[in-house]
Amino acid sequence: MIQAENLVRNYGSFTAVNSVSFTVAEGEIVGFLGPNGAGKSTTLKMLAGYLAPTSGKVRIGGQDMETEPRLCKTLTGYLPENNPLYEDMETADYLLWCGKMRGLEGAPLENAVAAAVADCGLQSAIGKSIGQLSKGYRQRTGIAAAMLHNPKILLLDEPTSGLDPNQAAEVRRLILSLRGKKTILFSTHLLNEANAVADRLLIISKGVIAANATAAALIAEEDGLARLTLSLEKGPKAEEAKTLFSAIEGVSECIVHDGAELHVTLRHDAARDIRKDVFSAAVKSGWTVLELSRETPSLEEVFRRLTA
Amino acid sequence: MTALWTLYKRETGQYFGTPAAYVAAIVFLLISGYFFATPLFIVNQASIQSYIDTAPLLMTFFIPALTMRLFAEEFKTGTAEVLLSMPLRDWQIITAKLLAALTVAGAAIALTLIYPLTVGMFGTLDWRAAVCAYAGLMLTALMLCSAGLFASVISRSQIIGFIVGFLLVFGFYVVGKISSFVPPWFASFTDFMGLDLHLDNLARGVIDSRDLMYFLSVSGFFIFLTQAALWNERLD
Numbered sequence: 001m002i003q004a005e006n007l008v009r010n011y012g013s014f015t016a017v018n019s020v021s022f023t024v025a026e027g028e029i030v031g032f033l034g035p036n037g038a039g040k041s042t043t044l045k046m047l048a049g050y051l052a053p054t055s056g057k058v059r060i061g062g063q064d065m066e067t068e069p070r071l072c073k074t075l076t077g078y079l080p081e082n083n084p085l086y087e088d089m090e091t092a093d094y095l096l097w098c099g100k101m102r103g104l105e106g107a108p109l110e111n112a113v114a115a116a117v118a119d120c121g122l123q124s125a126i127g128k129s130i131g132q133l134s135k136g137y138r139q140r141t142g143i144a145a146a147m148l149h150n151p152k153i154l155l156l157d158e159p160t161s162g163l164d165p166n167q168a169a170e171v172r173r174l175i176l177s178l179r180g181k182k183t184i185l186f187s188t189h190l191l192n193e194a195n196a197v198a199d200r201l202l203i204i205s206k207g208v209i210a211a212n213a214t215a216a217a218l219i220a221e222e223d224g225l226a227r228l229t230l231s232l233e234k235g236p237k238a239e240e241a242k243t244l245f246s247a248i249e250g251v252s253e254c255i256v257h258d259g260a261e262l263h264v265t266l267r268h269d270a271a272r273d274i275r276k277d278v279f280s281a282a283v284k285s286g287w288t289v290l291e292l293s294r295e296t297p298s299l300e301e302v303f304r305r306l307t308a
Numbered sequence: 309m310t311a312l313w314t315l316y317k318r319e320t321g322q323y324f325g326t327p328a329a330y331v332a333a334i335v336f337l338l339i340s341g342y343f344f345a346t347p348l349f350i351v352n353q354a355s356i357q358s359y360i361d362t363a364p365l366l367m368t369f370f371i372p373a374l375t376m377r378l379f380a381e382e383f384k385t386g387t388a389e390v391l392l393s394m395p396l397r398d399w400q401i402i403t404a405k406l407l408a409a410l411t412v413a414g415a416a417i418a419l420t421l422i423y424p425l426t427v428g429m430f431g432t433l434d435w436r437a438a439v440c441a442y443a444g445l446m447l448t449a450l451m452l453c454s455a456g457l458f459a460s461v462i463s464r465s466q467i468i469g470f471i472v473g474f475l476l477v478f479g480f481y482v483v484g485k486i487s488s489f490v491p492p493w494f495a496s497f498t499d500f501m502g503l504d505l506h507l508d509n510l511a512r513g514v515i516d517s518r519d520l521m522y523f524l525s526v527s528g529f530f531i532f533l534t535q536a537a538l539w540n541e542r543l544d
Contacts, residue, residue, distance in 0.1 A: 011544075048393040052542040073395040080393070084386030088322065100314040101394050145390075 031194030319408030354431025372473030375456025444510030
């Protein structure tokens, strides 16, 4: 449904998006992740037809954005970053206006507005001007406007940004309720949100796609190295601990934090169980082990490694 | 077409829904009324000539005040992103905005029809010349609105949009006044580029295709520049 082919986008001499290619299949919900300034919004702007790519192609529903922009835009509903709205308009008027701009008229238009108001829980915003709405209602208005013409594709740029946890949960529920009915690409900073809602994650870093897989697959990939953390009673020096544990076979990295206790994090070959070696090495040195645990890497770590 | 009409109605509605357009129109009407009434009552001269003479100068202030927000505001608030991702062609967006500004300018000009009607009641009016003069004012409004629209699309704030728009249209006004200060071989060029010559011809009731071409081609030029600037906005 959505195809990005070698998209490049320069702002002057700065390359914001560099040869980005991916596809989103019909009915799929894909989370678009990346640090600030990684190129998420620029990519979405190109997919929405607002920005022209410096090079590369955007295809929406098989149509080329360059030659068939109107057809592509008809298939797409777009919520821009920061959700710009006409503040002077009344909520219902704005939705009616968006519908008319997209060619809806008469009963279909009224039905579409009524459905969008119901789906997005906008009933109490009707009769108020957009400038008076709270952040949550503004966001819902933006999403309702994007969904109004029943597009097959939704491009949502940070749909939950600036919302309180309850409002964010509502937006997530709304996105989930569209699973299978619409093809959705949404950007977010929140890894848990992406993991909870998306079928697949697309991670972009410095304008380049760093990962394109399900969250489980990303974590499994990271699993080549397992982690072991232990706490030692205060006594040994950080340097001594580092020397001792680094020498154990299979350990590839040893990080020591000196505090009220000595916290040691070991990254090691996942194929080897080094718990016994670590424990006995500590005991032999006369150190007291307070805690010893294995940890699986979190999505957050995967994200940090990919976007560092 | 529905989309163009929908956008036109929103743009026009915005003018009539906010005080700025009324203030600009009232100032335009007050000053133009002063210039119309002064010779009428002081010199007892029943003519709209002094109004037609001063109208272009007034419009160089009035029209950029109308057009300044058309695109600048959309880019400033980010709503340009909503508008430009709608399934419209750029020319439809430009046409809707241009026609909205022209509607308000036209409404203000239409209110001054009271001047020729007054003259017609108290003296003799050359109706052909008056009709041509008003057609000339509308063509001037079209030309200045096009230039103002271009100023708005390259500006990120209304104030800048106004200043750039004013400088552009004032340029066209003033270049027609400098023929006595430039070498003779250059004077015919400055006269042709200025507004005065063309509007004066029309105000005398002379319909010359060169005058019509002047208004239409300068308008077309700025509409083309607006379209190019809008396209550049997608590339930039």
